[in-house]
Amino acid sequence: MPTFVINAERRVIIWNRACERLTGVPAHEVIGTSDHWRAFYDEQRHCLADLVLMGRPEAMDELYVTHAEPGDSTHGLRAENWCVMPQVKKRLYLAVDAGPIFDEDGALMAVVETLRDQTEQKLAQMALQSLAVKDGLTGLANRRSFDEKLEAEWLHNQREGTSMAVLLMDVDHFKLYNDTYGHQMGDTCLKSVAAAIDKQVFRPSDLAARYGGEEFAVIMPNTDLDGARHVADRLIEAVRELRLPHSASQTEDCVTISLGAAAFIPSDQRGSGDLVAAADAALYRAKHQGRNRVVCADRVAELVEA
Incomplete structure (x- = not known):
């Protein structure tokens, strides 16, 4: 020894x-x-x-x-x-x-x-710890990390009386992408989109995560709706700038994302799930309106077109 x-x-x-x-x-x-x-x-x-x-x-x-x-x-x-x-x-x-x-x-x-x-x-040990908190394909935080961060920041922002935001986004027509290019290329597409998202999430307090399948999410503590919209616009443009070919897309000839944003001050009347639900509803409307766009939900979770 x-x-x-x-x-x-x-x-x-x-x-x-x-x-x-x-x-x-x-x-x-x-x-x-x-x-x-x-x-x-x-x-x-x-x-x-x-x-x-x-x-x-x-x-x-x-x-x-x-x-x-x-x-x-x-x-x-x-x-x-x-x-x-x-x-x-x-x-x-x-x-x-x-x-x-x-x-x-x-x-x-x-x-x-x-x-x-x-x-x-x-x-x-470090590899096992990484697997516990990161998505194996994209390297972003996984759903478990997202849920834990969401609850922690919800409680913190509630104590501080400050607004927090959540962004939810989908890769547009991803099933058609997989059908056209194959699942291996689909995985490559998701990794590229994840990397583009991660580069636009600058603050240490924010968290970019793979929410599930082709869906991604960002938690932004101490952020109002204007701040969330600013980041959302950057994300939309960052994915467009990848210029990943998508000949089967019904939106553009390259890979795009649709994004829903929500932000409000946590209160005893609402839980963190309500913030995610508002962002999810905004995302649904973005897809319904033609995709490749941002839609925001206001502070009472009534949707308004971006």
Whole structure:
């Protein structure tokens, strides 16, 4: 197991072969120095063993992604972190244990730091977490993420007394597109449309999602109907500008979308579902009027043509 030891002066006294292989740093370059940090980071900072020697477990909050709550100081510290590994030129996720060594009088004389490469496990965990919140085809947030975000922002905007908006949109004549070009091209079309939508959703607080099938949605906290309409117009134009051929379309000769927008201030009389329903009704009217357009619902959910 990759291991190194620093003495009470925080100088390296042991740097084993496994540590050499992991870091790409030979022992003769670090033995007797305090430069052990150079094996893991491209900027000077403390390693876990340093914190044990310095008696500074509280610094783990700033330096490590995750860590065990420090208990009895005689048992050392445990943490995990991404390390840039300058010599081997790759980023690794390392699990680290730092244990103190005491002399016969109980004085701290050295610290042993052991390292475990957890990169594959961490990447697998991140992939699973991504699958839980993202749509597998388009990379946008999935329906579950949309529903959770909608409820959270509804409650927040209700407390603040501010308006929030939802946009719902469909790819026009998508069944005809699939029938004409095949399902594989249909998937490619959805990915292209999703990317165009995502590029127009600028604010970190907003969320673009695949709502289902060929339908997409955007949640926009702290946004009134004018602001929602402005973004909706950008989305319509962004998809048009893709110029994806659609010879079977009854609207234009390229892929287009229809969009419904709704915005109002959350209240006890209405729930988040009412906001989505208003946007959905506006989307239905946009399609009924010929598609490739935006229709807005007003604050009492009565539809008005955009």
